[in-house]
Amino acid sequence: MSxxxxxxxxxxxxECDELLEALQDGLAALEGEGGDSETINVxxxxxxxxxxxxxxxxxxxxxxxxxxxxTVLDELRADRLDATPDLLRILFRxxxxxxxxxxxxxxxxxxDGERVAALLAELESACGSDAKAEEEPPAFxxxxxxxxxxxxxxxxxxxxxxxxxETERVWxxxxxxxPELYAAGLEPLFLIRAVSALGHARVSCRLREQMPEFSxxxxxxxxxxxxxxxxxxxxxxxxxxxxxxxEGLCELSVSEAGPESxxxxxxxxxxxxxxxxxxxxxxxxxxxxxxPTEPPPQMPVDATQDGPPASASVRSEAMSPETAAxxxxxxxxxxxxxxxxxxxxxxxxxxxxxxxxxxxxxxxEAGLAGVSKIAxxxxxxxxLTRDIQDSVMMIRAQPVKSLxxxxxxxVRESSDAVGKSVRLVSEGEGTEIDKTMIERLSDPLMHMxxxxxxxxxxxxxxxxxxxxxxxxxxxxxAAHRSGRVVIEVRDDGAGINRPRVQSLAEERGLIPxxxxxxxxxxxxxLFLPGFSTAGQVSSLSGRGVGMDVVKSAIAGLGGRIVIxxxxxxxxxxxxxxxxxxxxxxxxxxxxxxxxxxxxxxSIVETLTLRDEDLLPIGPAATAIRVRESFVPLIDLAALLxxxxxxxxxxxxxxxxxxxxxxxxxxxxxDQIVDQRQVVIKGLEESYGRVPGVAAATILGDGRIALILxxxxxxxxxxxxxxxxxxxxxxx
Amino acid sequence: xxxxxxxxxxxxxSSADLELLSFKVGEQEYSxxxxxxxxxxxxxxxxxxxxxxxxxxxxxxxxxxxxxxxxLGLRLGISSAEPNxxxxxxxxxxxxxxxxxxxxxxxxxxxxxxxxLQSPPELLADQADAFIRALTxxxxxxxxxxELSAVMPAGAVAA
Numbered sequence: 081m082s083x084x085x086x087x088x089x090x091x092x093x094x095e096c097d098e099l100l101e102a103l104q105d106g107l108a109a110l111e112g113e114g115g116d117s118e119t120i121n122v123x124x125x126x127x128x129x130x131x132x133x134x135x136x137x138x139x140x141x142x143x144x145x146x147x148x149x150x151t152v153l154d155e156l157r158a159d160r161l162d163a164t165p166d167l168l169r170i171l172f173r174x175x176x177x178x179x180x181x182x183x184x185x186x187x188x189x190x191x192d193g194e195r196v197a198a199l200l201a202e203l204e205s206a207c208g209s210d211a212k213a214e215e216e217p218p219a220f221x222x223x224x225x226x227x228x229x230x231x232x233x234x235x236x237x238x239x240x241x242x243x244x245x246e247t248e249r250v251w252x253x254x255x256x257x258x259p260e261l262y263a264a265g266l267e268p269l270f271l272i273r274a275v276s277a278l279g280h281a282r283v284s285c286r287l288r289e290q291m292p293e294f295s296x297x298x299x300x301x302x303x304x305x306x307x308x309x310x311x312x313x314x315x316x317x318x319x320x321x322x323x324x325x326x327e328g329l330c331e332l333s334v335s336e337a338g339p340e341s342x343x344x345x346x347x348x349x350x351x352x353x354x355x356x357x358x359x360x361x362x363x364x365x366x367x368x369x370x371x372p373t374e375p376p377p378q379m380p381v382d383a384t385q386d387g388p389p390a391s392a393s394v395r396s397e398a399m400s401p402e403t404a405a406x407x408x409x410x411x412x413x414x415x416x417x418x419x420x421x422x423x424x425x426x427x428x429x430x431x432x433x434x435x436x437x438x439x440x441x442x443x444x445e446a447g448l449a450g451v452s453k454i455a456x457x458x459x460x461x462x463x464l465t466r467d468i469q470d471s472v473m474m475i476r477a478q479p480v481k482s483l484x485x486x487x488x489x490x491v492r493e494s495s496d497a498v499g500k501s502v503r504l505v506s507e508g509e510g511t512e513i514d515k516t517m518i519e520r521l522s523d524p525l526m527h528m529x530x531x532x533x534x535x536x537x538x539x540x541x542x543x544x545x546x547x548x549x550x551x552x553x554x555x556x557x558a559a560h561r562s563g564r565v566v567i568e569v570r571d572d573g574a575g576i577n578r579p580r581v582q583s584l585a586e587e588r589g590l591i592p593x594x595x596x597x598x599x600x601x602x603x604x605x606l607f608l609p610g611f612s613t614a615g616q617v618s619s620l621s622g623r624g625v626g627m628d629v630v631k632s633a634i635a636g637l638g639g640r641i642v643i644x645x646x647x648x649x650x651x652x653x654x655x656x657x658x659x660x661x662x663x664x665x666x667x668x669x670x671x672x673x674x675x676x677x678x679x680x681x682s683i684v685e686t687l688t689l690r691d692e693d694l695l696p697i698g699p700a701a702t703a704i705r706v707r708e709s710f711v712p713l714i715d716l717a718a719l720l721x722x723x724x725x726x727x728x729x730x731x732x733x734x735x736x737x738x739x740x741x742x743x744x745x746x747x748x749x750d751q752i753v754d755q756r757q758v759v760i761k762g763l764e765e766s767y768g769r770v771p772g773v774a775a776a777t778i779l780g781d782g783r784i785a786l787i788l789x790x791x792x793x794x795x796x797x798x799x800x801x802x803x804x805x806x807x808x809x810x811x
Numbered sequence: 812x813x814x815x816x817x818x819x820x821x822x823x824x825s826s827a828d829l830e831l832l833s834f835k836v837g838e839q840e841y842s843x844x845x846x847x848x849x850x851x852x853x854x855x856x857x858x859x860x861x862x863x864x865x866x867x868x869x870x871x872x873x874x875x876x877x878x879x880x881x882x883l884g885l886r887l888g889i890s891s892a893e894p895n896x897x898x899x900x901x902x903x904x905x906x907x908x909x910x911x912x913x914x915x916x917x918x919x920x921x922x923x924x925x926x927x928l929q930s931p932p933e934l935l936a937d938q939a940d941a942f943i944r945a946l947t948x949x950x951x952x953x954x955x956x957x958e959l960s961a962v963m964p965a966g967a968v969a970a
Contacts (some may be wrong), residue, residue: 431875674859720861766908767870767879768964770860776870776877784858784870784877 092133094416096182099126103175104485111168117157123171124153130178139185142178145196148203149174161206169492170202176489248279251319252337253308256288259300261329272306274322279312309337419515422475429465429472430663430759436465437756437780466757469663477512477659480558480567483521484509487529487556494533501540501551502533511558513565517637517657521567524633528569528653529554531627536571536651546648548572564681565659570652576645578602585611603643607631635791638664638679638774640739664760666787667735668753668779672717675785677758677777678747682790684736686752689713691730702729704746706736711744714793720772737790745794760787829928831921831947833954834901834914837889841914841955842921847904851917854898864964868894868913873902880911881962887942890915903959910963921949928956 106123131146152171155161177191177199184191253275257268275281288305292298310319316334323332440458443449449458484506495502513521537543537552544550555570578599585591585605597605605611609628634641639657658664658681666677693705694713702713713734718725726732726748734746758777763770763786774789831842857869857880866885870877880900884890900911928945944958 427875434875722859722861761875761877763870763877766877767860767867771862773861776858778872778875782872783856784872786858786860 089137091416092137093182093186095133096130099130100175100179100182101482101485102126103178104488107168107171107175108488110163110171111165120153120157124150124157127153127178130182134185137185139181141191141196142181142185145174145178145181145200148200149178152203152206167206170199170206172488172492174199174203176492248311248313250309250311250337251316252335253310253319254305254331254333255308255323256305256331257302257326258329258331259302261326262300262302264329266326266329268304268306271322271326272308275308275310275319278314278319278322279310281311282309283307417475422472425472426476429469433465433469433663433757433759434778434780434782436461438782441780473514473659473663474512476515478515478518479510479512480518480565481509483518483525484556484558486522487525490526490529491533491554494530495552498534499539500533500537502537503551503553504556505553506556508558511560511565513558513657513659517565520633520637521655521657524630524655525556525567525569527627527630529556532569532571532573532651532653536573538574542574546574560659561656565657567655567657568652569655570650572650575647575649575651576603576606576643578647581605599645600643603645606643607641663757664777664787665755666758666777667755668758668785669716669735669749670751670753671720671749672722674717674720674722675753675779675783676716676749677785677787678735678737679774679787679790680755682737682739684738684744687734687736687746689729689732689734689746689748694729704729704734706744706746709744711736711746713746713748715748716788716793717748717750719793737794739791739794743791743794745790747790747793758785758787829923829925831923831954831956832901832917833919833921833949834899834917836883836887836914837892839887839889839955840918840952841883841887841957843901843903843912843957843959845920847959849902849904849909852900852902854894854896854900854913867964871900871911873909873911876909878902878909878911879963880913882913883957883962884913884915886962905959905963910959912962921954923947923949923954931955 103123103126106119106126109119110123127146127150131143131150134142134146149171152161152167152174156163156167161167177196180189180191181196183189255268255271257266261268272281272283276283284307286305286307288303291303312319316336319334320332323330326332440449440462443454443458448454487506488504491502491504532554533552537554538546538548540550543552553572555568555572557566557568557570559566582591582595582597582602582605585608586593588610590605590608590611591597606627607630609626611626611628631641634655634657637657639655642654642656643651644654645651664677665680667680667683669676669678687704687706689704695703695705695710697703703710704713705711713729715725715729717723729748732748733750733752734748735752736744736746738744758779761776761778761784763773763776770786772789772793773786774792775787776784777787779785830845832845832848833840833842835841852873855871857871859869860867860879863869866882868880868882870879872878882894884892894913897916899914899917901914901917902909902911927947929947931943931946941961942958943955945956947954947956
């Protein structure tokens with residue numbers, strides 16, 4: 081990374097990703113509602129910027145294609161072309177090819193030159209001969225990266241307060257605290273709030289002098305000064321009263337200023353406006369700012385005040401349209417951070433969580449947990465740790481949008497390949513999920529979308545015969561549901577042909593002939609390795625990668641997949657995933673002296689076994705009756721080889737665990753210790769795969785506990801491989 | 812004074828010399844290249860891993876990372892004594908990951924000229940010679956140089 085050009089190049093490619101995303105968005109908007117001129121502009125600018133950047137790096141293929149693409153878009157922009165469905169299809173494919181070319185330029189997968197050439201020809205024919213006349217200036221518009229922190233007082237200026245009324249006067253206040261002010265424990269924020277409570281105030285903060293080098297920095301020094309413009313009906317004395325306690329501890333000047341004008345104190349230096357949160361704290365009523373167009377979280381707002389705090393909510397309502405208008409078209413500011421740094425932060429926070437637990441435990445051991453000061457301090461610490469952890473996890477979280485956009489391309493390509501007309505509808509694109517998860521979801525989801533297009537949807541003729549619109553629909557949805565993310569791939573096709581699935585499974589020897597299977601069981605046959613429903617192996621799916629691979633990929637992410645299907649109405653694959661891969665809600669249990677963690681999500685209930693519920697089956701196995709169904713009993717200590725199976729299970733504690741496919745088992749443990757959030761530590765990297773174990777975690781006492789993998793446990797009851805099949809429908 | 816009798820003359824440690832950390836497993840003396848040793852720590856109880864070979868004592872928490880611990884006494888078939896508080900864990904580098912080696916005591920740091928290392932005699936049993944990279948004699952004691960890569964169970968080495 082020592083080559084600066086290399087870094088610039090890398091950042092160009094990151095920018096390309098963003099531009100390509102904007103391009104996809106714009107095209108989707110064009111397709112959806114026809115789009116206004118601004119949408120076309122966005123699309124045009126995206127392509128144009130890629131072209132400009134590519135030109136700077138001498139990526140001629142990319143420039144050439146982007147130029148042709150841009151020419152068509154320019155025609156569209158100038159209303160010389162109509163956004164017909166045909167043209168849009170070309171545009172979508174061009175966007176796909178453009179992203180291919182970007183990837184190729186990055187040195188990843190090479191592009192299919194013929195395809196590019198064919199598309200180029202299509203693009204040229206689309207814009208006709210007259211378009212050639214106009215040449216685009218090759219200039220590259222640099223993309224500006226706005227770094228919008230809390231510093232942004234001047235941004236709020238255009239939405240400034242209403243002109244002062246007759247009786248109001250405008251005061252200019254300069255407040256320069258001395259170090260002694262801080263030493264006396266005074267907080268400038270409170271003073272500023274008090275000032276802003278007197279009327280309309282606009283506050284800006286400046287550095288009094290150049291920020292010293294860190295090595296020279298004296299944390300006790302006072303470097304900030306505030307300038308305030310207050311319009312109020314009150315007298316100067318009243319204003320000075322606010323600073324009564326700060327007298328002698330600051331330089332204060334209050335003078336009457338002229339009417340509203342470009343204030344002299346709006347310097348180039350960092351300006352801090354009192355953020356809405358700060359204002360909120362000051363007001364007992366605690367108004368919440370409505371978010372009409374999702375303003376960025378640190379929306380700078382001047383600390384205007386229409387009077388007594390009671391009217392605060394009115395004020396904020398009055399503010400919002402202005403703010404919205406001001407903010408219109410401005411996207412949320414972002415900072416690019418190396419993933420490694422976030423990774424490190426996540427790890428450190430994980431350590432912090434463990435440390436907190438260890439601390440709490442040592443207090444308990446020292447018999448101090450009952451001391452209320454310590455207890456409340458620990459509680460606060462716990463709360464803070466949780467908050468930090470959540471916030472750090474949020475950094476890693478990304479909307480699933482990029483993932484869904486990739487699926488748009490899969491739908492286009494696969495529907496072209498099988499000659500079906502398919503529309504992709506995506507819902508909940510803003511749903512956020514861990515970045516790693518997004519990357520690792522791409523392949524399974526791609527496979528499912530292909531399956532939906534290839535197998536799920538009928539041919540156009542069949543659809544017409546069934547009285548459905550010729551165009552099939554594949555719907556992708558993402559939503560947060562009770563602490564998990566649920567992603568669904570739904571088609572409005574014919575549904576699963578269950579008799580055919582069963583006979584195919586029989587043919588392939590996957591199940592014995594003539595079994596009476598429930599619908600859900602037949603559906604689950606799709607997940608068996610070696611199953612493929614395509615009568616003919618099409619170029620798309622049926623390449624030997626089956627739904628079993630999808631299922632194991634999802635399971636590898638701690639997720640579950642469920643099929644629902646209605647004949648004639650379609651099939652829905654629903655994936656439920658944890659929000660993050662780094663923490664897990666678990667139940668801490670003990671058996672044979674070992675401490676283990678069972679993922680809470682898989683536990684249905686805990687039971688104390690009664691003698692009359694036990695049902696020995698054969699010499700080695702036992703089942704228990706849970707209400708009206710029977711569930712196999714697994715002695716955890718014996719299964720993991722910690723101890724021999726116990727003689728009698730009466731009175732033992734067991735956890736009833738269930739899988740999404742309905743498989744259940746009761747795990748016998750010695751004791752349930754706790755229920756808590758644990759940080760997942762990979763075991764596979766440091767040791768290798770351990771059967772029945774998903775990962776490890778570090779407990780409060782610093783010892784490692786293993787996190788069990790319930791699905792693996794259920795799949796391998798000792799010596800009774802078929803037990804789960806036998807009981808899978810129980811309950 | 813012969814060449815082999817030097818007690819660590821630092822100035823003489825040329826690039827051809829090896830520094831070995833020697834330790835005791837039962838009554839036998841083994842050593843590893845000191846460059847592959849990350850740290851030495853006291854014994855802490857390990858969390859046992861299900862279905863792991865007997866000589867894998869389990870995993871311990873090494874400042875937030877999961878460290879597998881191999882009992883060298885069991886691994887080398889020397890002793891099956893349970894670890895006690897005098898047992899020591901040598902944290903050794905295995906390329907991209909680490910392993911803890913449970914030994915009975917750490918004895919010495921030895922500087923050995925590379926030329927003094929001898930290949931183990933081929934007579935040694937198939938299983939044992941895989942663990943011994945070389946032999947050397949220091950102050951009349953036979954020191955075995957451990958082949959670190961052979962310590963972890965084959966199935967687990969998925970790195």
